[in-house]
Structure formats: structure tokens, C-alpha cells
Amino acid sequence: MSTPDPTTLFTSIVGSAGVSHTDAGPLAQRHMTEVTPASRAECVEIVRAAHRERIALFVRGSGSELRLSEYASPAALLCTTRLDQVIEHAEGDLTFSAEAGLSLNAAQALLRPHGQRLALAPRAPSATLGGIMARAADGWTRKSCGLVRDQILGCEVVLGDGRVVHSGGRVVKNVSGFDLCRLFTGARGAWGVVLSLTLRLRAVPQQRRVSLHAASDLAAAFATAHALNASLPDAEVVRVRVVNAAHGTTYAVLLSLAGPAARVEEAVASADDLAGSATELALAALHDGGTPQCVVEVLPADTAAATRALLAYGAGGVIDADVATGTVEFMAPRAPEWDPTALSALAHELRGLEPLVSFPAHPESLRWQRAEFGAVDAANAALLRRLAQRFDPRGIFEPGLHSWK
Amino acid sequence: MPSAEFFAALRSIIGPERCITDPGLLLAYECDGITHLRTTPSAAVLPESREEVQALVRLCATHGVPITGRGAGTCLSGGATASAGGILVVFTRMKRILKVDAANRLVVVEPGVVNARLSETLRPLGLAYMPDPSSQTACTLGGNVGENSGGPHCIKHGATSASVLALEVVLPDGSVVNCGHARGRTAAPDLRGLIVGSEGTLGLVTAITLHLERIPRHELTLLASYRDMRSACEGVSAVIAAGILPSALEALDDRTIAALEASGKPSGYPRDAAAVLLLEFDGEASAVRAEAEAASALLRNAGAITLEEATDSEQRKRLWKGRKGAFGAMGRLAPDLYVMDTVVPRSKLAEVLPQIGRICDQLGLRLANVFHAGEGNLHPNISYDGRNPDEVKRVIEAGHQIVELCLAAGGVLSGEHGIGTEKRDYMPLMFGADSLSAMRDLREVFDPQTLFNPDKLLPTPRICAESGFPGKPRTRP
Numbered sequence: 001m002s003t004p005d006p007t008t009l010f011t012s013i014v015g016s017a018g019v020s021h022t023d024a025g026p027l028a029q030r031h032m033t034e035v036t037p038a039s040r041a042e043c044v045e046i047v048r049a050a051h052r053e054r055i056a057l058f059v060r061g062s063g064s065e066l067r068l069s070e071y072a073s074p075a076a077l078l079c080t081t082r083l084d085q086v087i088e089h090a091e092g093d094l095t096f097s098a099e100a101g102l103s104l105n106a107a108q109a110l111l112r113p114h115g116q117r118l119a120l121a122p123r124a125p126s127a128t129l130g131g132i133m134a135r136a137a138d139g140w141t142r143k144s145c146g147l148v149r150d151q152i153l154g155c156e157v158v159l160g161d162g163r164v165v166h167s168g169g170r171v172v173k174n175v176s177g178f179d180l181c182r183l184f185t186g187a188r189g190a191w192g193v194v195l196s197l198t199l200r201l202r203a204v205p206q207q208r209r210v211s212l213h214a215a216s217d218l219a220a221a222f223a224t225a226h227a228l229n230a231s232l233p234d235a236e237v238v239r240v241r242v243v244n245a246a247h248g249t250t251y252a253v254l255l256s257l258a259g260p261a262a263r264v265e266e267a268v269a270s271a272d273d274l275a276g277s278a279t280e281l282a283l284a285a286l287h288d289g290g291t292p293q294c295v296v297e298v299l300p301a302d303t304a305a306a307t308r309a310l311l312a313y314g315a316g317g318v319i320d321a322d323v324a325t326g327t328v329e330f331m332a333p334r335a336p337e338w339d340p341t342a343l344s345a346l347a348h349e350l351r352g353l354e355p356l357v358s359f360p361a362h363p364e365s366l367r368w369q370r371a372e373f374g375a376v377d378a379a380n381a382a383l384l385r386r387l388a389q390r391f392d393p394r395g396i397f398e399p400g401l402h403s404w405k
Numbered sequence: 406m407p408s409a410e411f412f413a414a415l416r417s418i419i420g421p422e423r424c425i426t427d428p429g430l431l432l433a434y435e436c437d438g439i440t441h442l443r444t445t446p447s448a449a450v451l452p453e454s455r456e457e458v459q460a461l462v463r464l465c466a467t468h469g470v471p472i473t474g475r476g477a478g479t480c481l482s483g484g485a486t487a488s489a490g491g492i493l494v495v496f497t498r499m500k501r502i503l504k505v506d507a508a509n510r511l512v513v514v515e516p517g518v519v520n521a522r523l524s525e526t527l528r529p530l531g532l533a534y535m536p537d538p539s540s541q542t543a544c545t546l547g548g549n550v551g552e553n554s555g556g557p558h559c560i561k562h563g564a565t566s567a568s569v570l571a572l573e574v575v576l577p578d579g580s581v582v583n584c585g586h587a588r589g590r591t592a593a594p595d596l597r598g599l600i601v602g603s604e605g606t607l608g609l610v611t612a613i614t615l616h617l618e619r620i621p622r623h624e625l626t627l628l629a630s631y632r633d634m635r636s637a638c639e640g641v642s643a644v645i646a647a648g649i650l651p652s653a654l655e656a657l658d659d660r661t662i663a664a665l666e667a668s669g670k671p672s673g674y675p676r677d678a679a680a681v682l683l684l685e686f687d688g689e690a691s692a693v694r695a696e697a698e699a700a701s702a703l704l705r706n707a708g709a710i711t712l713e714e715a716t717d718s719e720q721r722k723r724l725w726k727g728r729k730g731a732f733g734a735m736g737r738l739a740p741d742l743y744v745m746d747t748v749v750p751r752s753k754l755a756e757v758l759p760q761i762g763r764i765c766d767q768l769g770l771r772l773a774n775v776f777h778a779g780e781g782n783l784h785p786n787i788s789y790d791g792r793n794p795d796e797v798k799r800v801i802e803a804g805h806q807i808v809e810l811c812l813a814a815g816g817v818l819s820g821e822h823g824i825g826t827e828k829r830d831y832m833p834l835m836f837g838a839d840s841l842s843a844m845r846d847l848r849e850v851f852d853p854q855t856l857f858n859p860d861k862l863l864p865t866p867r868i869c870a871e872s873g874f875p876g877k878p879r880t881r882p
Contacts, residue, residue, distance in 0.1 A: 092646040092752040093781075115648060138590070147589065149598060150567050163839040171748045173564065173780040173820040175553045175602045176828075176835055177862065178844050182566070182598025190594065203648020233619050234688055263692035299588050301508040326509075326588055356590055367592070376593040379582040383850065384594060390846035404593065 006033040006055050006076040013045045014038065022077055032058075036079040040099065040156070040195045046078060047193060048162035050396050057396050059189045061131030062103055064124030065360065078193065080130055086110065087196060088170065094201040095153060095170050100130025100194040116201045119145035123287055123360075130194035136186030140256070140286045143324040144236045145202060149185040154198035157184055159191055160392025170198045190384070190402050191391035205258035208236070209268055210285055211278035213253045218242065218311075221251040222304045224275050225323045228255060231274065232267050235324075237286060240307065242319040254320070256286065288318065292329040293336055294346075297356040297374075300326040309349035313342075338366055347372045368403045376404045406490055407447050411468045415448060415492070418460045423451040423498070434493050437480040438540075440741050441791055441800070442826050446473075446487030451498045455575065455611040461494060462609065463579035465856055472577075473858045474605040476517060476545030479538075480552060481744050482825030484604045488860050494609060496547045502526060503612065510617040511570060511587055516547020516610050523615075532617040535562035538821070539729045550610050553602030555821030557653040557728065560779040561687070562618060564821060566601040573612035574600055577852040587614050599847075604823050605858040607851040621652070621687035625697045626715035626724060629704045630678035634658055634774070637680035638755035640707035641778040644684075644700050645751045651700065653685040654779025655728055661735065661775045661786075665727050668734040672727025673720065675711060682709075682778065683728055731775040732786065738771065739788035743800050745807060749816035751781040757814050761785050764806045768799040782820035783811070808834065824862045832864050 011019045014037055022032045037043040050057050056075035060066050083101035090096070091114055098107060104118065105125045111117055121139030122132050131137070133155065136148045145151070154168030157180070167180035184194065215221035221240040229238045237256035242249060253275050257267045272278055298306045306328045307321040317332030336342065338359060347370045350357070356374035359366045367373045376384070381404035388395065388405055395405070416424045425431060426448045436443045447470070452458045465472045471491030478485050487493050500517040507530050514523060520541040523534050537556035538544055544554070550572065555564040562568070571585035585597030600607055631637040637656055644654065657665075662674045662681065674681055684700060686693040701712055715721040727734075735742050749757050758774065765772035765787060776784040785807055789796045808818060808831050818828045818835050832841060844863055848855065 090750060090752065092642055093750045094645060094648065095750070136590070136595075146563065146567060149595060150563055159843065163843055164837075165840040165843045166836065167840070169748075169817040169835075170815055171750055171781055171817055171820075173555060173559070173748050173777070173782050174817045175564075175821055175823050176818040177824065177832060177840075178847055179553070179566070179598055179602050180843070180847075182595045182601075183847075185595055185598070186590075187594035203650075232689075233622075234692065260692050260695035262695050263689055266689070266691045297588050297590055299506075299509045299511075301506075354586070354588070356586070356588060356592060358592075374586075374592050376591075377583070379580065380584065380593050380596060383582065383596060386850040387847065390850055391843065 003053050003055065003074050006035070006074050009049055009053060009055070010035040010046055010076065013049060014042050018042070032075055032077050034077040034079055036082050038082045040083060043078070043080070043083060043193060043195060044158045044162065044164055047158045047160070050076070051160060051162050051394055054394050055396060056399050058398055059134070059193050061101060061128030062124065062126045064122070064127045065131065065135055065137070080128060080193065083195065090170065091116070095172065095198055096201050097154070097170060097196065097198040098129055099196045100133070101128050103128055104132060111201065112204065115204050117204050118199055119151055119202045120148065121286070123291060129197055129199070133185050133194050133197055134187065134189050140237045143322070144234070144258070149182050151199050152181045152185055152197055153200055155181045155184060156195045156197070157192045158195055160394065160397050164195070168198065172200060188402065189398050190405060191388060191397060207261040207264040208256065208258040208283065209264060210254070210256045210281045210283055211271070212241070212281055212285070213255065213275035213278055215251040215253060218251055218304070218307065221253055222323065225253045227274055228253065228271060229323050231270060232257065234259060234263070235267070238323050240321040240323065242307065242311070242321070244316040244318070254285070290331055291361045293317070293332050293359065293361055294330045295358045295360060296328045296350065298326045298328070298353045300324060302326060302353045303328060306350065306353055306355060309346070309353070312349050313346050335361060338362060340369065343370055364401055380404070407468055407470045411464065411470060412448065414464050415450060415461070418464060419450045419452060419457060423453070425449040434475070434478070434495070435486065437478045437483060437485040438744065439481055439483045439825070439827055441743070441797055442483035442486060444486045444489060446493040447490055449493040449495050451495045453498045455573065455581070458494065458575050458609055458611055459579045459581065462575055462577065465492065466578060466854065469854065469856065471856050471859050474547070474551065474609045476548030477519070477540070477543045479540040479544040480548060480825065481746060481822040482552070482819065482827040484552065484823050484825030484858065484861050485548065486826070488858065496545060499611070505530070507532060509587065510619070511614055512617060513612060513614050514546055515612060516545060516550070518546050520544050520546055520549060527617060528620065531620050533620045534568065534615055535559070535618050536565045536568055539732060541729070546613055546615070547610050550601050550613055551603070551605050552821065552823040555777065555782065557655050557777060558685075560654055560777065561650050561652040566598055568616045569597060569601050569613060570616050571614035572597055572600055572610050574608035574610050576608045577854065577857050582608070585614070602823065604825060604862050606848055606862050607857065609857070623688065623690045623693045624721070625686045625693045626721045627684040627697060627701065628674070628713045628715070628724060629682040629684070629709040630675045630711045631680045631682070631708055632678070632710055634680040634758050635755045636708035637682055638758060638778065640682060640704045640709060641754055642752050643703040643707050645779060647699065647703060649696050649700050651684045651696070651779060652687040653683065654777070655683040656774065656776055656778035657681050657683070657728065657731065658774040660773035661731050664734040664738055664773065665731060668730070668737060670730070672723050674724070674727060678710070683724060728775070735773055735786055735788060739790055741789050741791040743787040743789060743804065745783070745785045745787070745804055746819050746822035747783050747808060747811040747816055748820040749781045749783065749811050749814045751779070753814045753816070754778060754781060757783070757810060760810055761807055764803055764810070768803050770799055770803055777820070780820065781816070826861055829860070829862060830864050
């Protein structure tokens with residue numbers, strides 16, 4: 001029996017208005033049916049049909065971190081952006097439930113008038129909530145508020161076999177059954193599509209100051225950053241920023257302080273005392289430099305070593321090294337050649353640090369080329385594969401995008 | 406009952422002195438903190454290494470013997486009791502702190518380390534492990550991982566899962582998997598987060614890497630008293646809605662206070678209040694002061710009749726000792742105490758608590774409330790006499806009605822005690838068929854023979870049939 005054409009199949013579910021093709025724009029190289037459900041029920045029907053007819057699905061939220069593999073057809077792009085309804089904003093409970101396609105920008109705009117916010121800060125603020133969950137897209141809120149996985153209180157996911165599962169709830173504490181929310185956070189759509197989620201809210205800080213403090217060299221910058229991190233435990237962000245430009249290299253400490261006004265004023269005085277005069281910056285400065293070419297995550301005490309490794313490798317551009325979380329991001333105007341020799345050199349420089357290395361601007365498979373970059377080990381991979389056989393028995397979700405699958 | 410051959414093999418792995426099979430000695434292991442749920446294990450074994458745990462697991466797999474992990478046995482959902490014919494693996498002798506890494510604020514421990522002992526060890530370094538269950542002087546970190554335990558200070562710093570960076574786990578086939586990483590993030594989906602709170606159904610944890618916080622520089626403790634619990638709950642809701650994040654926000658009612666003050670070690674709670682709130686703020690002095698002042702105004706507005714700041718560390722310690730000793734003090738009121746655990750949205754506290762009171766009144770039961778108000782995590786405590794079958798029946802009926810009430814209010818089955826056997830048969834009240842079947846699939850992936858804590862957490866079709874579910878949960882003597 002031949003597989004039905006995805007366009008025809010999905011048109012029967014969402015109508016012709018919900019189906020298009022990807023032969024324009026950045027996806028022009030891959031001709032695929034793009035289906036955009038208007039409701040969670042439609043999304044579930046699409047997944048069930050894809051399961052039935054063995055059509056591969058790649059899931060797209062805002063497209064900020066979309067990955068496609070070289071998987072042969074039939075395949076379709078499932079776009080969640082019309083799943084953008086707010087389900088509940090429990091203002092007094094500080095919880096927010098919404099469909100997965102709602103963008104973070106839109107959610108924050110809804111919450112801001114209430115003095116509330118989501119403690120999420122991915123590099124692309126247009127990212128959808130479901131995409132942030134699927135990719136565990138942690139950002140600069142990590143130090144003060146925790147990881148993405150700690151923000152998610154509940155979720156609704158349609159699995160690859162069409163089952164719709166719920167986990168967690170709309171309360172802030174919960175140990176009822178297996179914690180599938182955590183399992184699905186960072187799973188990158190391996191087993192299913194996030195339909196909706198409930199997140200914890202925080203109050204918008206009364207005051208914030210983002211500042212840059214110049215340093216004479218790398219060692220001085222790290223010494224200052226560590227001193228600030230120790231003396232200001234409630235600082236939001238403490239990073240070393242290295243800028244490699246044609247006219248030379250500059251070093252600085254990037255600091256964000258937020259909280260009650262009295263506390264921020266006090267902390268600002270201490271910080272300026274310790275780190276020297278400050279240049280005030282906009283919050284957006286935390287994301288200067290565009291999409292990182294490479295992100296290295298290590299233990300916090302190894303942040304300086306990871307930074308030196310990137311410098312020794314010869315990386316130009318901007319390096320942001322967060323001394324509290326051990327995350328070192330390398331941004332460059334031009335993509336470096338990540339050929340096997342370059343990857344080998346980088347692995348050599350990072351030896352002994354047990355790093356997790358990723359290349360956000362490149363295909364996922366790039367990181368798989370070196371086991372030293374934090375590859376999924378055999379024992380974990382075996383469990384994950386067995387889970388995939390249960391949750392997505394026909395392997396329709398994102399084939400070729402998971403090293404372990 | 407397992408075969409003689411099995412017991413011989415068990416002794417050869419663990420040595421006879423660490424393999425308890427004497428029926429008299431096994432009485433100490435027949436229940437956990439929920440005393441009306443009892444099963445006598447075939448044996449209780451006390452391994453001292455991961456290798457011994459692996460050998461035990463392989464032996465049980467070969468003989469088809471159920472296996473249940475246990476720490477100090479303080480679990481409050483029946484999760485740390487053996488399954489029929491099964492053995493208990495008691496981790497209290499695996500109690501080494503393997504590594505303290507102050508620079509990266511992390512520690513690696515064996516599962517039998519007692520929660521409070523870790524905090525004591527870390528104090529000279531200026532570091533703290535934040536989750537602090539009321540049983541922290543006895544409960545083990547392995548048990549905390551199994552149940553995703555909470556505690557009064559989890560409102561700000563999160564429950565156990567937020568502090569667990571990595572786990573070494575012995576799977577039901579005896580192999581070992583390392584989940585998570587000390588750096589916090591991995592390339593793989595989060596099996597670490599799945600195993601935390603899985604109640605020993607997916608694996609036995611043999612090493613735990615934990616994130617530590619710095620001991621806060623300043624702490625400020627407030628005590629607010631109220632003429633009624635409803636006003637106290639409205640105070641809680643006002644503080645939360647204002648976005649204020651205390652490090653603890655606890656509530657105690659008059660019956661709890663009376664039990665505490667009668668316990669011979671008065672804690673300083675006002676005897677004439679119908680309810681009190683115990684709040685704590687931690688951090689930098691100016692931030693702590695600003696938050697406490699903002700909260701105080703809201704608490705007064707909600708009807709606080711007194712509002713007192715602990716003036717010294719002794720007073721603060723006394724108040725907290727009272728809070729953490731509340732369950733023990735209530736133990737003086739009757740031979741048995743049923744500590745329930747449910748969660749409701751914080752805005753529903755004032756609505757739900759009086760209804761819980763009515764349920765217990767109608768069933769003629771003695772109720773006291775002490776709970777994590779800032780998280781909506783209720784602990785209705787019912788004092789009863791387990792020798793009275795009719796009273797036990799009414800206690801279980803009250804539990805059922807309270808669960809239904811909290812779920813109807815938008816809550817969940819458990820906030821920190823887990824499902825165990827206590828709430829296993831309530832799972833279909835919260836989860837649909839697809840969710841339960843996915844959880845069963847997940848369990849089978851890890852444990853195809855279903856030998857790890859087999860009758861806990863998930864209802865089976867057989868159990869549902871026996872209990873006549875939906876309806877009343879199965880009762881046990």
C-alpha cells in the first residue's frame with residue numbers, strides 16, 4: 001500500500017489554509033509539506049495520522065532553532081505557532097498556562113502589566129514556550145531562577161503513537177507519578193510534541209542595572225568576576241566578556257543586578273567599589289553578538305580554563321564566560337570552519353574539563369563527531385531508545401536528529 | 406516466600422550479619438511513617454557498596470523476588486515497605502560523603518547519608534544543602550531522592566530535584582547508569598529528573614551529586630498570629646500574589662500549637678491564636694528587610710493580630726524546632742498519626758481548609774494542620790488509634806474525601822510524600838488512561854519484570870478491580 005501524500009492527508013485535517021510548502025525562504029533546500037494546526041485537537045490528529053501513515057514529522061515553533069535532517073520523504077514540518085492561546089494566568093498563584101506555540105515575547109508582554117514575568121531568557125525572545133521546553137533553552141535567568149526544567153510545573157504532550165499524556169499540574173509543588181515534564185524538557189521533540197505547559201511566574205524586579213567593568217587582562221577579569229560572584233550572591237549575571245577585534249582584544253566583566261530598589265542600589269555601590277567604574281548597558285546587552293558559533297559548558301571553577309581553550313583555539317569575535325554557571329559562549333561574525341582538524345584542536349584544548357559542547361548555528365550532528373563533547377553514553381542511549389520504542393514506536397519524530405535514537 | 410537457595414545466595418553476597426531474616430527483627434521494617442500500611446519483608450539487607458547492590462539486584466532478578474529500597478523508613482506514603490514476598494534493601498550503611506567540592510558548590514554522597522548530617526558537615530564551609538524535610542535529622546538523602554522530598558525551605562530553593570545534579574543508578578538488571586552531570590546540563594533528555602521522585606520503581610540510587618547554596622548572610626524570621634485560619638490563608642495569598650518570595654512560609658493551627666506547647670518543650674508560639682504563620686526571608690540584609698516589611702504590611706492587612714520578628718538566633722531556632730517537631734508533638738495526642746499530603750493552588754487555601762475541617766468533624770476525627778502554606782502544600786494530620794478498626798476506616802475515608810476535595814480545587818495528589826501505596830489507587834482520579842499507560846510503559850522500559858517496588862506508585866488493573874475503583878481505595882489493616 002502506498003503512503004498518502006502528506007499534503008492531501010493533512011489538508012483533510014486542517015483544511016487547505018493550514019497546509020503550505022517549505023520551498024521558500026531558509027528551508028528552500030528541503031521541499032516539505034508544512035502543516036499548521038489551529039488547535040491542540042488538530043495537532044493530535046496530525047500526529048495520529050502521521051503515525052498511521054509513517055510520515056516523519058519535524059516540529060517547528062518560531063523556527064529560531066529549527067533543525068532538519070537528511071531524512072528521506074515522506075516528511076512534513078509541523079508548525080505550532082497557531083497553538084498560541086493562554087489557558088490560564090493564575091495571577092494570585094503566580095502560575096501561567098498556555099499553549100506551546102505562544103511566543104515568549106507575547107507571554108512576557110501579557111504578564112508585564114501585572115508585574116510578573118517568566119524566568120526564561122533564551123537567545124531568541126521570539127522562541128515559543130514549547131520550543132524553549134523542548135530544547136531546554138536556558139539563558140541568563142539560570143543563576144537567579146534556575147534552569148528551564150525548574151520553571152515547568154505541568155505539561156501536555158502528544159506522543160508519537162498519538163497518546164495524549166499529562167504530567168504535573170498547575171500548582172508549584174507536585175510529586176504525583178513519574179515526572180514526565182522533566183523527561184520531556186530538553187528531549188528536543190524526540191518522543192512527541194508539547195501541546196501546552198504550565199510555568200512558574202516571578203515578580204518583575206523593582207530595579208535592574210546591567211553594567212560593564214573594564215579589566216586589564218583575562219586573569220584580572222576572572223579575578224574580579226569571581227570576587228563579584230562571591231560578594232554579591234544575589235547578582236543576576238556575572239560574566240567575563242572578551243572582545244577580539246581588529247584593533248586588539250578587550251576584557252571586561254558584565255554584571256546584572258536586580259531586585260528590590262534598596263538592595264540594587266547597595267549592590268551597585270559594592271560592585272563599583274570592587275570592579276571599578278561601570279558603563280551602563282541595556283538588558284539586551286546580555287545577548288550581544290548574535291547566535292553563538294560554539295557553547296562550552298563546564299563546572300563553574302573551570303570557566304577560565306574553558307575560555308582560555310577557546311582563545312587558544314584561535315577563536316575571534318566575542319566570548320562571554322558566565323562564572324556562576326560555567327557557560328562559555330563564543331560569538332563570531334563569520335562562522336569558523338568546524339572541520340575535523342578544528343574539532344580535534346578544540347577537543348584537545350578542552351581536555352580534562354568534561355565539557356558539554358554545542359554548535360547552535362550548525363547541524364546537531366557536528367557535536368556528535370567528538371565523544372569528548374558530552375556525548376550520550378551507551379547506558380543512557382539504550383534506555384532512551386527503549387523509551388522511544390514505546391512512545392514513538394514508528395520513529396516518526398525528528399528522525400536523524402538524535403544521536404541516541 | 407523466596408526459596409532457601411535464594412536466602413543462601415543472599416547471605417553469601419551480603420554476609421549473615423547484614424542479612425536480617427529473624428521475624429522479630431523484621432518487625433522494625435514492616436512499615437514506614439504510615440503505620441496502617443504494613444508488610445513484613447522476607448529479608449532486610451544492608452549493603453555497603455554499589456557492587457553489593459548490583460549483586461543483590463541480579464540475584465533478585467534471577468529468582469523473581471521483588472526488591473524495595475529503603476533509607477531511614479520515614480517515608481509517609483507506604484513507599485518504603487516491602488512488597489509481598491520481597492526484600493528490603495536498606496541503605497543506612499552506605500553513608501559516606503564521597504566528595505565535597507566547595508569551589509563548584511557540589512557534593513557527592515552515598516544514599517544513606519542523613520540529610521541533617523550533610524548540612525552539619527557543610528556548615529564550616531559556609532555551604533548548605535537546602536531541602537529540609539521535617540524528618541531531616543533521620544531521613545536519608547537517598548530517600549529524599551526517591552520521594553523528591555520537600556521541606557519548609559523549598560518554596561525559594563526548590564524541592565530535592567532542583568538540587569540533584571547527577572545520579573548513579575543500579576537498574577533492575579543490575580547494570581549501572583549515570584544520569585545527569587555535575588555541570589547541570591547534558592546532551593541527553595533528563596533521566597535524572599525522571600528518576601528523582603520515582604519511588605524506587607526505576608532503579609536504586611547508589612551515589613548522588615548535589616548542588617549546594619551558600620549559607621545566607623542574613624535571615625529574618627517573622628511570626629504572625631491570627632484569630633482564624635481563613636485570615637491566615639488570606640495573608641499567605643496576599644504575600645504570594647505580591648510576588649514576594651520568602652525562603653519559608655509555614656502555617657500552624659491552634660491544635661498544633663497546643664500539642665507543641667504541651668510537649669514539655671514550648672516553642673514560643675502564642676497559645677491564644679487560632680493560626681500562626683511562620684515566615685523567613687534570607688539573602689542580603691537590605692533585600693531581606695525590604696521583603697519582610699512589604700510582607701508585614703500585607704499580613705497586617707489580612708488581619709494579623711500580632712506580628713513579631715525573632716530578635717535573636719535562639720528565638721529563631723526555637724520557633725523552627727517547634728515547627729519541625731510538630732508531627733512528633735502530635736504523636737502525644739493519640740497512638741497513631743496520619744500525616745496527609747496534598748497540594749492546592751495557593752489562592753484556594755482559605756476555601757479548602759475549612760472544608761477539610763468539616764470532613765474530619767463529620768467523621769468524628771481529630772484534625773490538626775501544619776503545612777507549607779507558601780506552596781499550597783497541605784498536611785492535614787489526623788490523630789487516631791490504629792487498634793480501633795472503625796476509626797481506621799474513618800481515617801481512610803477522610804483521606805479519600807480530602808484527596809477528592811483538593812483535586813476538585815485544582816490541586817494534585819501529593820506535594821512531597823509521594824504516591825507509594827497510600828495514594829496509588831487515587832492515580833486515576835488525577836490521570837487519564839493515556840497518561841497512566843505511558844507511565845506503565847516507562848516503568849516497563851526500566852523494569853520489564855516489575856520487581857522494583859512493584860505495587861507502588863501505579864495502580865494495576867488487578868488492584869483497580871479489587872478496590873472496585875473508581876470508588877473507595879483498597880483499605881489495609
